[in-house]
Structures are given as structure tokens and as C-alpha cells.
Amino acid sequence: MSAPLPDRRMLLVHAHPDDESINNGATMARYAAEGALVTLVTCTLGEEGEVIPPGLAHLAPDREDRLGEYRIGELAAAMAELGVTDHRFLGGPGRYRDSGMMGLPQNDAPRAFWGADVDEAAGLLADVIREVRPQVLVTYDENGGYGHPDHIQAHRVAMRAVELTADEPCAVAKVYWNCVPRSVLDAGFDRLRAADGLFPGIASPDDVPGVIDDALVTARIDGGPYTAAKAAAMKAHATQIAVDGPFFALSNDLGQPLLGTEYYRLVRGASGAPAGELESDLFAGVAA
Ligand SMILES: CC(=O)N[C@H]1[C@@H](O[C@@H]2[C@H](O)[C@H](O)[C@@H](O)[C@H](O)[C@H]2O)O[C@H](CO)[C@@H](O)[C@@H]1O
Numbered sequence: 001m002s003a004p005l006p007d008r009r010m011l012l013v014h015a016h017p018d019d020e021s022i023n024n025g026a027t028m029a030r031y032a033a034e035g036a037l038v039t040l041v042t043c044t045l046g047e048e049g050e051v052i053p054p055g056l057a058h059l060a061p062d063r064e065d066r067l068g069e070y071r072i073g074e075l076a077a078a079m080a081e082l083g084v085t086d087h088r089f090l091g092g093p094g095r096y097r098d099s100g101m102m103g104l105p106q107n108d109a110p111r112a113f114w115g116a117d118v119d120e121a122a123g124l125l126a127d128v129i130r131e132v133r134p135q136v137l138v139t140y141d142e143n144g145g146y147g148h149p150d151h152i153q154a155h156r157v158a159m160r161a162v163e164l165t166a167d168e169p170c171a172v173a174k175v176y177w178n179c180v181p182r183s184v185l186d187a188g189f190d191r192l193r194a195a196d197g198l199f200p201g202i203a204s205p206d207d208v209p210g211v212i213d214d215a216l217v218t219a220r221i222d223g224g225p226y227t228a229a230k231a232a233a234m235k236a237h238a239t240q241i242a243v244d245g246p247f248f249a250l251s252n253d254l255g256q257p258l259l260g261t262e263y264y265r266l267v268r269g270a271s272g273a274p275a276g277e278l279e280s281d282l283f284a285g286v287a288a
């Protein structure tokens, strides 16, 4: 007989190993520390990524094509930093392949996630929802945050899986999309510009995934005590992310702020906060 599930259960649906730490690392660490079940489903192995450390360049897709298996290890190390023990790949490791950036030939590769049948992939995710019965699901907005095909597809698959299970006892109570309020991001970039010289360049706020008007944000999760865990988890994804204090850069060498407070937009279910106020707990208002 399997152990009873914790009272609070959340499911995060991401495209590649690293997205979870970048978008939700502090949130995941906080809820894991508080005893909630935090389940991460990652849809690809990130096989088409670039490689930051020169000593690992041989793993690249156009060389040994072993980046995917390497990033499995990076993800496991990142989850250890966050205290998350339930992380899975959609359909099993390698079922769906990283599609590469929008418009590249890799988008049309045989196993590319971008070409996956959404209902089939959503059926696989629905099985996870039936197993863990999350009250809360977190994924990207309809643009995947920044238009990456795997992010857009992860959004579509996640939202379809929520629909498929909506009339079942495991129905997800609250669905959130990752976001960053413009004012918070602008302040972060002001700090980065003042700390000049950390990275070869500075990203444009418009390049940061999920930037939205402050008024559209519905939840603010103060990850304060867990910011260090988030930074450590991001560092674990060393092929993709370079971390320097409260800032980081992807393989494009463009610095951006590392935010310990994480923001969300409730798109399905009822807010647990008083009207006009931000939620400070994603589980607010849900039953065990
Ligand atoms: C954060 C994220 O979604 N990373 C993806 C992304 O990686 C970017 C891509 O390689 C781009 O060409 C670089 O300029 C940028 O610096 C990278 O962050 O796309 C990869 C390929 O699909 C993916 O593996 C990676 O996880």
C-alpha cells in the first residue's frame, strides 16, 4: 500500500531542464521545505541547448549529441538543491526531444516536442495528475513566456491535461502561469546596470520570459529564505546558466536579475486572497 499523499500537492510543467529553477526555484524550495508534494514534469531533455563550459562543448548536439543525458544529471542536482524528490520526464526520458529555437530545422525532427500530438502528450500528463492529484498546477502563458516552441507546447499540453481531468475527482483547483511584473524587472535591471561589468552584456527586459503589466499579477511568493537554494539550483544547470550573486546569464552571456520573489497569474480557479490583493500562498483557498 503506497504512503498517503501530503495534504498540499503542486505540479509544475516545464519544457527543459533549467526552466524550473529559473522560473520557480524559490517557490519549489519553499513548498518542499513546508512538506508539500512538489512534482516537476519536464517535457524534454534539453538536447538542443548550447553549452557554456568549454570543457563540456563536446556534448553539443552537433558534436557527440550527449547534452540531453548530461542535463538529466544537472536536473537531479538542481532538485537536490531545492529539496524536490518527485521529478519526471513526460512519457519517460527521451520520449520528446528538445525542438530548438523557433524556426530552426530541429523543430521538425522526428521526436521534436513541437511536433508532438498534443492530446497524446496531454494524456500522459493527465496520468500524472490522476496519480498525484495536485491542487495547484504551474506552467507558462500561451506564448511560453518568450516564444520557444517547447515552452508553447508545454503550455498547450498542460492546459489540455487540465481540461481532460476537469470532471474527475483529481481535477486541478488552481492553474497559474509564470510571470514577472514589469516594475520588478525594471528595478532588477537597474541594480544590474549599477553593478556593471559582471557579464559581457545585459539582456533587454523584453527578452525576459513572461513580463507583464503589474496589474495582471495575482500572486507574489516571497522566496526570501529560499533564494540561495534557487541560485544553487540554477548553478547546477551549468551547461545553460552562469550565476554571479543576484544575477545570471544564459549561454547568450546577457545578464539579468535573479529574483528570489516569484510571481504568478491565476488563470483557472478562485483566488484565496481578499479582492484586489495578491495571494502570498498558491494553496490559499484550496481543500486538502
Ligand atoms: C531558458 C531556456 O528555455 N533555455 C532553452 C533555450 O536556450 C537558449 C538557446 O540556446 C539560445 O540559442 C541561446 O541564445 C540562449 O542563451 C539559450 O538560453 O533553447 C535551447 C534549445 O531549445 C534549450 O535547450 C534551452 O533549455
Ligand SMILES: [Zn+2]
Binding pocket: 015, 016, 019, 148, 151
Ligand atoms: Zn526552456
